[in-house]
Amino acid sequence: VPWWLEEGKRQRNGALRELADRFYDGQSVSAQARQIRTLSIRYAASAWRFDRSRGAMPEHYGGTVNEWLYRAFTAGAPMPICERQLRVILGR
16 A cells, blocks of 8 residues: 555544544444444535535534544545445444
């Protein structure tokens, strides 16, 4: 795996873990993965189409789910990812 992809995966996985910790704490890993998968697909189909060409994250994303999705999508690793892979990432 190229170094830049490995670094992108680390950043993406960190953003996804932070998303789960902040917004879905107390839920099972499976429930977290299911929720994040759904959010990722919706974000990819809507806001990401516009956000990908921005130079920086929109300010109104700060402190929201979209902040962490934006960070995951801009990390340089594939997104969205399947629920199974999310369970592995979130299970640490």
